[in-house]
Amino acid sequence: MADHALLEMRHINKLFPGVKALSDVDFTLRKGEIHALMGENGAGKSTLIKVLTGVYQNDGGEIRVEGKNISIRSPQDAQNNGISTVYQEITLCPNLTVAENMFIGREKDVFVHNRRREKRANELLGELGIPARGSQMLGNCSLAVQQMVAIARAVDMNCKVLILDEPTSSLDDKEVNVLFGLMRDLKARGVGIIFVTHFLEQVYEVCDRITVLRNGELVGEYLTEELPQVQLVAKMIGKDLDEISSFGEVEEKEFSDADIFYEAKKLSSSDALPFDFEIHKGEVNGFTGLLGSGRSESVRAIFGADKVNGGTVKINGKHVKITKPIDAMKNGIGYLAEDRKRDGIIADLSVRENIILALQVMKGFFKPISRSESEAFADEYIKVLNIKTASRETPIGSLSGGNQQKVILARWLLTHPDYLILDEPTRGIDVGTKLEIQKLVLKLAEDGVAVTFISSEIEEMLRTCSRLIVMRDRRIVGELKGSDLNQAQVMKTIAGGES
């Protein structure tokens, strides 16, 4: 087994102050295989990757590439040893050209030959089928292309080990397929690929082997065909699956027009085309569609997060004007933004301050919530939502992704909204928390709160929503409910009825 091992990591340990992030983890990557690294958030995946790429130094254990012991002290060390990484966030420079991004930092020449470089870049981009020009500014390319440029860079470096850290989270299906094509191509060339993702289907689509981590420890290494999806999830979360399957079908609810809480006609914003939309009290609906289809932009328009251009909005039958988030909040709307890090958490502030923020804004500048009151609120929600934090005064930035998300949820629950918009609340968080959030959504609906739920995982939406609005090319192309709510139908509507 070890004879064609490309990369071996043995007994890797990593300590952080107070936490053992990795304890005695083994990992083996063979030539020409795509190897999924799976685990919940906090399982140690990213720590392992960072040890391998030289961002962190391991506190024990050894790393071997093609049988040779190496030590990795910096990202350059990793590159020199043939280990390349493509991160979830684009780690290229937007103010340089595509060609420069592909070649900078690894050329031996002291002087730069732009022409030669661009020619080589164009050849490579053509070969890999990436729609970009070498002379283009990277900042002018779409996110997907930027990601592919990063891969092209790695490919050109003759990397032996390619690490893809959540590469598909900002790509739509078509782009994912292009990426998978690229991955298979590289695999055929003998490159070992470590694939980190939250999407289980994708793992089964391209991966040969799966290594599962849990709580910083190795659970095991499996061949993909020998490990059914259900078991994989079980190994990742380490609890019984009954809980997952305990979700029944969403029961049909009948809504009358009198129950309409929010109604928009021809609502449009700087980023969203005009659309009509309504939601009833106690209803859970979903927006679905590929990335860039306009689903996030539409809910942002509802909340007034972007510049609203036109349209009429009625809440409880009364005309209202919502042009800024504060307008929406005063009308009982809450919005949990898609990008938690960028639009959600205030990283250096405490959990308590993060929880009371929205309520404080609604109360106004001159009516601050007293210290004791805010502490009571924080304690209450930490308990209700089971937020794992050292104390209410811990900076939110030091919490894990799932717990950060719960704090943001608490922030909105505290405002007691009548209508809550959740844009990708389960993205990038562990399976356990995902289930908790889904349950919470259903419970809110029972209490009469209208909820809009957006998720890239259709299954998740099918489990929670009673009505799905499907978007394509920034337009609403269908509305599914009742018996139409199944995966096949949703896919068909998204794809445009071709299949």
Add this chain to the structure above:
Amino acid sequence: MKNNFKNIFKNGLGQLTIPIIAILLLVIFNLIRDPSFFRITIEIDNAGNRVLAGNLISIINAASELAILAMGMTLVTAASGGQDISVGAAAAIAGSAFVKVLKSGGNINGLIVLLAFVVAVIVAMCFGAFNGTLVSIFKIQPMIATLILFTCGRSIAYWINGGATPTVDSSIVKAIGGFIPGCPIPTPVLIVIAMAIIFKLVFHFTSLELFTQSVGINGSAAKLNGINSTWIKLLSFIILGACVAVAGCIGVSRLGLINHETLLIDIEMDTILAVAIGGNSLGGGKFKMAGSIIGAYVIHILTVTLYAMKVPSTDVKAYKAIVIIILVVIGSPVIKKWFAKTAARIKNKKASAPMKGAQ
């Protein structure tokens, strides 16, 4: 008891550690050098008042303008992630406006002084709003935006009084810059205390602190939570404008004249320094105003110490620079990490001994 001590050892006094250590070191150094350095005496000043005198008093007194500006600058830094380098120039403008109004009437009475002060505050707030508009609406980095006023501010001050440096002869103005009859504490110190109390009250009765920090740490999230970040940034500059006016008026009152070229000259750098010594990140976000105020006093103790050591006033800067560098090096993340690592290694040695036995 032991736990408490451990906590302080572990977490320190937070961001106030460095400024407090600096102040202690300077005080100890001075006491060793000259045990009577901090002696406070009661003297009788020219006007016949019994007033406090001594090095300590003159330090606290002289640092007043800096402390007031540092308070405003802390807010601007926290909200906008940048600094206003035009405070000196703006103070010159405010001071000129103050004197202009004082000079316009016949004799100077309390009402006119109050009016002049209000005019100065309004003028300075307008210039603050100008800076704030560039920063918050046009999204220009504060340092660049305030470079404009830095460049032409003193010229505007020049223009207000037609290039003259008029003197103001009034007992009220003298009292503002010196001592109120019957009160032994210098008035500027009282004003600093008043300003600090005002800020404390503002933080207590409004959400300024929470909102400012939110905007500074994550503007995008703050916006989505309904905070009007444009307004908060603008507000911070306007508040700084008010602080500038107060500092400018104190500066004018001390001398009894307005010199647009030299009033609070070079104070912008000291102000930013005070904020930084106070442990506040110049990149914005979380802030502690107390830190900045202590920072202002650190700078002045240092200056006065150097004077007391017979360093000529023009050379003080060089020595100041060395102390600043030592302070920031101690406070630098790399050195802190190194300390933490060394501490952890010592701890680990103790902890890992039994673990090894178990293996």
Add this chain to the structure above:
Amino acid sequence: MKNTKTFRREPLTDSQLLMTIAICIFLVMYVGAMLIFKGGFLRANQIFDILNDNAPLIIVSCGLTIVMIGGGIDISVGAVTSLVVMACALFLNNGGNVYLSMLLAIGIGLGFGLVQGFLISYLDIQPFIVTLAGMFFARGMTTILSVDPQKVNIDPIHNLFETIHRGALVNTSIDPQTFNTSTENLTELVRDGKMTFFEAIKNMNFRTLLEGKIKIDWLGYTAPNGNRIPASMEYGVVIALLCVVVIFLLLKFHKLGRGFYALGGNQTSALMLGINVKRTRFLSYVICGLLSGISGYVFLLHTGAGNATNAVGMEMNAIAASIIGGTLLSGGVGNVVGTFFGVMILNTIKKIVVTSGLNAPWWQSVTTGGMLCFFIILQSVVIFIRSKVRRSRISKK
């Protein structure tokens, strides 16, 4: 996808666009001045005058541009320049060799660059504070080095008087016309801080260097009295232009130069791309320090005297010039040619103000401030519109 292979002209980058705007405005301004004021502006001497007076500023601004492209700031440049001027003046006056004095200038500049760069990039301290301390230190050292006014005898005062009439006195609070040359009066002025003493240079070798000028006859003009006055350029200008060219090439074609852009564009990305971020940042400050040293020497070549108030406010002028030339303080965008034109714009305005007879001293700084305001807002608007266009283009795809 096929047609992407055909040659296509890429749109201007932000750096190029901002630079183009700066150059255009400079041309418009200058041509306007030529048409309105005629006289001096029609002569090549005007340009050479601006260059002669501002060669040090050009050099310093180049260094600052590099630091700003890398996403940093250096406010010590003016003070370092002044320290170099003072140190070299003293060195030369105490019998120092001219060549050694050049080494001294470069050494001081490099020294500041190395220490500041080390503190900023390897100890991770905020650049503003470090270079602020550097500025304090350099200014303090300058005054420590400067001559004690009490010891000055008649002779240097005579020298000083000469220098004042050559226009080198920076302090504006003294009017050269009504200047009283009596020793008592001078000492009084110095005590009041209204005037500082020059360290006028007596070294003969240096004097020849100082007087040396490149004269271009055909660009000159004939004065009303019939004398032919050639356009003359000091050696300092040649050095400054050389610096601009070298740094332009460095930024455009050298690995290190591209590293500065990457660093300013996105620091984490630069690290992930395998750029030695710490070293790159370190070098940006070292180069800036080195240029400050060179600038100091050029300054000395221009004035021929050391003075404690030399180059006061130069750092802010340099920042202003870089900004006008299209360098953004946020990093990653900028161009040294733009910076050069930034310096030219700043000083052309001053010339225009003087020529239009607005002699009150506050006019210059008010117009400079207004110009700065105009450029800053213009850039902010341009960048905003471009990012909007870019975003809509991406989302349309």
